[in-house]
Every structure is written in C-alpha cells, then in structure tokens.
Amino acid sequence: MTKAHATSGTGGPATTATEEPGPAPSARPGWRHVSVRHWRGAAAAALVVMAALAPWQLEPFRVFQLTMVLVYLVALIGLNVLVGHSGQISLGHGAFFAVGAYSTAILLDRYDVPYVLTLPSAMAVAFLLGLALGASALRLRGLYLALVTLALAIFCVPLLKRFGSITGGSQGLTLEKPTPPAWTGLAEDQWLYYLALGVTAAMFLTYAGLLRSRVGRALHAIRDNETAAEVMGVRRSFYKTVAFAWSAMYAGAGGCLYTWTIGFVSPDSFAVSLSITMLAGLVVGGLGSRWGPALGALFVMYVPSLSQDVNEAAPGVIFGLLIIAVMFAAPTGLAGLPARLARSVRTRKE
Structure with a gap:
C-alpha cells in the first residue's frame, strides 16, 4: 500500500489519500479479451480439420452427400455474389449450373479431354454466357430481371433435349468418374470428396478476396443505392455485368463438380425447380453473408430428402413449410x- 500526501491550497490541514494500484490490463485473464477475429479463426481452423477428417469417419454414402454439399456450395457462392452482394435477382442459376455440367460431360465424352482441364473450360463457357446475359439485361431490374432469368431456366431443358446428338437427349450422358491415383490409397468416394473440397476452398478464398477488393466495395455500393454509387464514380453497368459473369462462372464450376461426382447428366436434372431451390437455400442460409452459401448448401442437400422421408406423398409441402418456419x-x-x-439476450438483460 502506498500513501500520497496533499496540502490544500487554502492552508487547511493536509489530507491523506490512499491509492491501491490495480492490476495492469495485460495481467487480466486473457480469454475475456480474445477478439471476435480470433474466435472466427479458431472456428475456421476447426472446420477445416473436421472437413479433412470426414471421409475417414463416415460411410461412403455420407461422404457422397458431403461432396454434393460442396458442389452446391460452389454454385451458391456465385448466386450470393449476384443476389446478396450486387442486389440483382436470378431465377436461372440452375441453367448456368447445367452449362458447366454439360460442358464437362461433352468434353469428356466426345473429345476425351483430361478431367483437370474440364474445370477451367466449364468455368470459361459459363463466364462468357453470364457476361452476355448481364450485358443484355442491364436495363432490367426487379421482377423483369427475374422473369428473364426464369425464362432462361425454362428454356434450358428443352434445348438440351433438342440437340441430342451432342447432349445425349433425354437419355443424357453416362461418364466415368475420376479415379484416385494408386499412390493416394483413397477410395473413389474419398478421392471425389477431396477433389471437391480443394476446388471449394480455392473458390471460397477467391470469393473472400473479391469481397475485400474494390470490386466488392463497388457491388455493395450498387446494392445499397445505385444512384449514390454512380455519383461517387462507380460504373454501374460494368460492375453489374461483372457480377453476372462471376455468378455464372461459379455455377459452371459447381456444374463441373456435379458431373465428376455423379458421373451422369440428363436434362431433367436441371429443371426450373433446381434454380428455385438454390435461391431458396441461399435466402435461408443468409443473403449477403459470407457463410450463408454454406448453410444454404446444407439446406439444399438435406432438407428435400428429409422432407421426403417424413412424407413421401407431399415432400414439396413440407419443404415449403420448413422455409416459412426458418424465415419467421x-x-x-x-x-x-x-x-x-x-441482441435479444442483451435487450432482456437491460
């Protein structure tokens, strides 16, 4: 204990003040001062470890389901760029997904292209189609843009059936899945999972970098207020077109992974319901959220099958009711x- 003596300026008696120094801020328990960034980093590290170990702990069918979650995750990242971050709406995302799937299937079936080259090819084809659609739909917004993209999804299935000599028509195309190299010691389902995981990780990191870049800031400005964004010098037409192209590119990558995983493509696999389910999954997961596509992918993969298990006669009704419940x-x-x-807990405490 230390004592400090002070004399009053009026000549009064001296007063004695007792001071007890508290612990330095650095001496306090550290766990209370761990930042949110550290918690997020720890959670991300734990998620990576769990994802890496999953194929060794689960049976093949469960590994296949997780692989499909990764497939839908890549596609939903692209949809989130368009809808969640640039404020445009699309009901035709399944069409670009089909473009990636069929581009991969045709390259493998007709031209015997190596698997590793089908991914950038599918992404490039989808990117160019998205660029063309984005440039032609610049003057459309809201319901008008939604109708145009919906027409694209409706038009996709008959078009695939029409050119049967290339796409296989209604029968589709059956392909061999990528086989694991002998040195890996992996089963086929494990190899496909790790391929999808590697592609997903690369696409997610690219997505995170995009959001932190100038392009991401421009997209957010356009989403929040197009007029204000243009006043600040943001080229609305350019960035909205880029958002469409990037969204389609991610869908094309997801379609390529789909072909690798399933080993079969047919027009009926890419009906309008796929586009609607993807958009519903993204909304349920969280529009504009970095982790929304991951939660949406889980929703798209598991909820329809669980709905069918509950009632085979009306899976659509149960699926719709679950969406309504989540939204409430x-x-x-x-x-x-x-x-x-x-926030609710803090409000109650106050």
Missing part, C-alpha cells in the same frame, strides 16, 4: 441467427 425464426437467414439471439 431468422428473417436474415440462418447465418444471422446467432447475432439476432445475442
């Missing part, structure tokens, strides 16, 4: 639910 419980999507619950 989490209007901003499942990705925003933790923050919503935290």
